[in-house]
Amino acid sequence: MSRSSRRSFLKRSLFAGIFTGISAKSYRASFAAESPSERVRVGMIGVGNQGGPRNNMKYFLPNIEALCDVDSGHLDAAGAFLQKEADRSVMMTDDYRRLLDSNDLDAVVVTVPDQWHALMTIEACQAGKDVYCEKPLTLVIGEGRPMIDAARRHERVVQTGSMQRSGLEFQFVTRLVQSGAIGKVKVVNVTLPGPNWIDRAKHPVPNSPPPSDLDYDRWLGPAPMRPYNRNRVHYLFRFYWDYSGGQQTNFGAHHLDTAQWGLGMDDSGPVSVEGTAVYHPEEWYETPDKADMRYTYANGVTMNCRQIPGLESRKQGTEFIGENGSVFVWRGGVEASSPDVFKSVEVPAPLVRKGAVVTLPSEEKRFANYAHVNNFLDCVKTRETPAADISIGHRSATVCHLGNIAVRTGKKIHWDPETETITGDPEAAKWLMKEYRAPYSLT
Template identity: 55%
Template sequence: MSQVTRRSFLRASAAGGTFLALPARTYRSALLADDKPSETVRVACVGVGNQGTGNMKAIRKNVVAVCDVDKGHLASAAKELEKSNTKVATFDDYRKILESKDIDAVLCTTPDHWHALVTIDSCKAGKDVYCEKPLTLVVTEGRAMVKAARDNKRIVQTGSQQRSGKEFRQACELVRNNALGKVKEVKVGLPGPNWVDRAKKPVPDGFAPAALDYDRWLGPAPERPFNANRVHYLFRFFWDYSGGQQTNFGAHDLDITQWALGMDDSGPTTIEGTATFNADKWFETPETAKQTFTYANGVRVHCTLGKGGNPGGVTFECEKGTISVKRGALTVTMNGEKVEKPYELPTGDTKLYVSANHHQNWLDCIKSRKLPICDVEIGHRSATVCHLGNIAIRTGRKITWDAKAETIVGDKDAAAMLTKEYRKPWALS
C-alpha cells in the first residue's frame, strides 16, 4: 500500500469534488489513528444514505472520501465524520473517485441497479471493493463482476455480513459435518415488505428535489418520472432497481443456506414458487411468497416471504434433530431435547472460514490479498439463488437451472430474465 500523500490527495480532491479544508496534521492524526500511513487502507464510500451510513461508520477511520448523488446524504455523511475530527473529500460522481491514486478501495452502498457498474469500474481502476448485498440486480451482472475482480486481481467482498457471525458459522459447521445426521430439508423465513411502513401511502409523480441528481440516480435503469416513493430506501420494492425482500434478506439467509450445504460454487437444480402482490399496485415486488429450491443431492429448501410463512432465519431439519439460526440466536434440538449449550457441540473435522468482523475481514484481505469470507464469486452465486426464486414467481413456472453453464434450461422467456438492458449510455462491460 502506497503511503498517503495528502498534498496529492488535496489536488485530486479539488479537481474531482469538494474538499472540506482541515490542517494536514490534524487530518492525518484523525484518519490514521494508531496505524502507520503505509498500513492504512484509504476508502471512498459510494452511496452514504441509509445502509451506506452504517457501512461508513464501521470503517470511519479509513474513510477519505464520500460520494452520493443526493447532496443531503453527502452533507450528512461529511458531518458524521466530523464528529471524529475527520474531514473528507466529497464527490457527486463515483467516476471522479476512480481517478485518484490516493484511494485504495471503494465501499459501494448504492441501490442494487448500480452495484455492477461501480464494482466493475472500480476493479478496472485498480481499487478493491466492498459491495453491499444483494451483489446484483440480474444474474449476468454477477459473472461480469467476478471476471472484473479476477482479471484485475482485486479483492471484492460482498456485504452478506452474517457469514462473519459466530452463530451462523457454528450452525453451518454442524450441518457440513452431519453432526445431527444428514439434512432432510431446510426452511427459510424472509420478512414481508415494509414499503407501507416507510411510504405510508402512494404519492403522484412530480419533480425531483434540487438536492437529488435524479438522472444520475437512475443511471442504467429505465427512464421514468420521479416519484418520491420509488427512490432511496423504497427503491427496493420495484423491479427496475431491486428484487424486494427476496434479494434483500435472501442475500443473507439463502446465502447461509448455500454455505451450510456446501454449494458456494453451485446452486439448486430446480426452482418453483408462487406469490401474492399488493392489490393496489403500490409497489411491484411480492407481499408474500412460497418457493422450493431443490438441490442435486435431493435436499429441498422451502423459502417463504411475508406473513404466515416460516419462522425468521434458517432451520435445518436433520435426521437427529434441528438446527435453527438467526441473528444473535442459535437453537439446536437433538432427539427431541433442546441443547442448552449449542456452541459447545463438537462440529467435526470440516472447519469453515473464520471472520469476527465483516468489514475488518475485507480490510485485512486487502493487505494480505487473501480472498475474503464472502468473495465476489460467493456473493454472485447466492444472489443467483434469490434471482431464480423471483424468476420462478414472475413466470409462474418451474425453472430448471444449469449451475455450471449458468443458464435456465428449456425456457427462453425465463432465461431472458437473467439479464437486463441498460439505459444508454450506460453499458455492462
C-alpha cells in the same frame, strides 16, 4: 496490533471457529489503532441509509478518505458525521469516477441501489481499486459472471456485504451442520419478512419533479427512465423491479446465503425452483407481499423459502433439518431440536448455551458488521480471499433471483448450476439479463 497479529486474530476468530470473548467495542478499538502507513484508504460511494452514518460509515470510520453521493443532503450529513466523529474532512463529490481516478484511495465501498452494483464494481476493479459491494451483489443473474471476471482479471479483492458470513452464530451453525451433527440434511426452511414499504412510505404519492438536491438521472443510471416519485427512491427502491428484488434479494441475500453455505453449495446451487406470490392489491409497490418457493438440489435436498408479512425477527432465518435432528439460526442465536445436537461441536465463547438454545450476548450485536468490514480491510493488505468473496455473493444472489424469476413467470425454472443457464425454456432464460438504458453498458 501488528499486521501479523491482526491476520492471526482474524484467521483464528473468523475462520477456524475458535472465538474469543472480546467485545465489539474492544474489537473496534484494536483495529482502529493502526499506523497511517498500514491504514487502508477507503472511498464511500453512496452515504445514505445503509451507506450512511448509522451503518457502513460507522464500520469504516477510521479508513474513510472520500465521500460520494448524488443526493447533496446525504453527502452533507455524511460529511458532518465524519467531522464530528473523526474530527476531519475529506474529499466530497457527486461523481464516483473521481474516487476511481484518485491515487489516494485503495478501495471503495459501493452502497447504492442494486442497478448500479455491477457497473461500479467492474469499473472500480478496472481502476485498480478493491471493492466492498453491498448485497445483493447483482440486480440480475447475468451481471455476476462479468463482475467476477473483472475482479479476477485485475486481481482485486471484492467482498460482498453479506455480513452474516462473519457472524459468530452463523459460523457456528454452518460448522455444526457440515460436521454431521444433525445427520444428512434433507430439508432447509428459509423464512423472510414481508415488505416494509408501507411502514416507510405510509401511502402512495403522485409523481413530481425531482428535488433540487438529487441528481435523479444519475441516481437511475442504467435503470429505465421513469417519472420521479419519492416513494421509489432511496430506501424504498428495493420494492421496485427496476432497481431491486424485494425482500427476496434483501433478506434473502443473508438467509438464503446461509443455506447455500451450510449445504456446501458456495460454488453451485439448486437445479429447479417453483413458487407462488401474492402482491399488494392496489399495486402500491411491485415486489411480493407474500411468497412461497420450493427449490430442489441435485443431491435431493429440498429448500422452502417463504416470505411472511409481520414475521418477528426472532423467526426470520434458516433451518436445517437432518436425519438426526434440526437447527434454526437467526440473528442472535441458534436453536436445536435437542441439546444432544450440540454434543459433537464445542460452543465457542462468547456464544452462550442454555439447553437446546445458543445465544449471542446483546453487547455483541454488531460484532458481525465490524468483523466483516475488518476481514475485508485485512484481505486488502494480505490479498487473501475474503469471507464473502464476489463468487459467493454471485452464487447466493443467483438463488434469490431464481426464486423471483419463478414467481414472476409462474413457471418451474430448471437451472444448470455448472453452465449457469436456465434450460428448456428460452423465454424464461431472457430474465437472466436486463437491458441497460443508454448510454450505460455492461461491456
